[in-house]
Amino acid sequence: MSGRLYCVGVGPGDPELMTVKAVRVLSEADMLAYPHSDRDGTEAVALGIALAACKGIEGKERIPVYVPMTRDCAALEESLREAAGRIREALEGGRSVAYITLGDPMIYSTYSSLGRMLKEWGHETEYVPGVPAFCAVAARLGMPLAEGSEGLGVFSARGEVPDARENENLVLMKAGSKMKELKGSEALAGREVAAVSNCGMEGEAAYYGADAIPDDAGYFTTVIVRRK
Secondary structure (H helix, E strand, O other): OOOOEEEEEOEOOOHHHOOHHHHHHHHHOOEEEEEEOOOOOOOOHHHHHHHHHOOOOOOOEEEEEEOOOOOOHHHHHHHHHHHHHHHHHHHHOOOOEEEEEOEOOOOOOOHHHHHHHHHHOOOOEEEEOOOOHHHHHHHHHOOOOOOOOOOEEEEEOOOOOOOHHHOOEEEEEOOHHHHHHHHOOOOOOOOEEEEEEOOOOOOOEEEEOHHHOOOOOOOOEEEEEEOO
16 A cells, blocks of 8 residues: 655744644654755755754654756756655555655745656645745734735746736745846835845844845845835
8 A cells, every 4th residue: 555645844944833734744754755955965954944843753764855956957857756766665665755845835845846746656745734935034024915905926036027017015035046136126116125034044134125135145035025
C-alpha cells in the first residue's frame, strides 16, 4: 500500500506561526522532504523553521530536494524529477512523506512542479496551508493589505514589474534582486510603500517609504504598495 504524501507550509520564518496541523503532520510523518538551494544542503530555511517548532523530528529520515536558483528550466526539471523519484520510492514502500515548504504551499511554492510529477505517477498530495509571507509582513508593519472594496495584486518581483494602474494595492514578493528597478518604476510612484526583509528570521528589518529600502535588501524582501 502506498504511503501518504503531504506538502506542509511552515510560514515565513517565525516557528511560532506554524499551525497546529503542520506540527502534527510533520511529527507523524515517516520521512521529511525539504528544498535546499546549495549542493551540500545547508541552505534549507524551511527545514530549520520546522525543526525549531517540532521537537522530536530531528532524527527522522530526510529527502533533500535540490532546487537550484536558476532560470534554466531544463536543469531545474532534471533536479526535481530526480527528487520526485526518491519520494516516489519511499511512498511505494509504504512510508508517509511530508514535504516542507516556506509560507503557503499554493503561493510561489517550490513544490508545485514536484507535486505535478508525483500526481502523474498516481500519488495525490494532501496540502497543509501555512501563513503567507505577505500576511506576516503586513502584520509586522501594521499595514492593511486591502480595505473595503479595494483590490489586491500579488506578484513575484522576479518577473516583470506590474502595471500599477491595474491594481489598487500591490504585494511584491522576493523583491530584493530588483529593488533598484522597482524604486524607479511607476508601481511605487506616489504611493504608500513599506517593506520587510527576512520577516520572522534572523536579521529582520522593516522599512517605511521606498527611499528607505536598501537596493541590496535581500532575497526574502516583501514590499507592500498601497494607494494613498
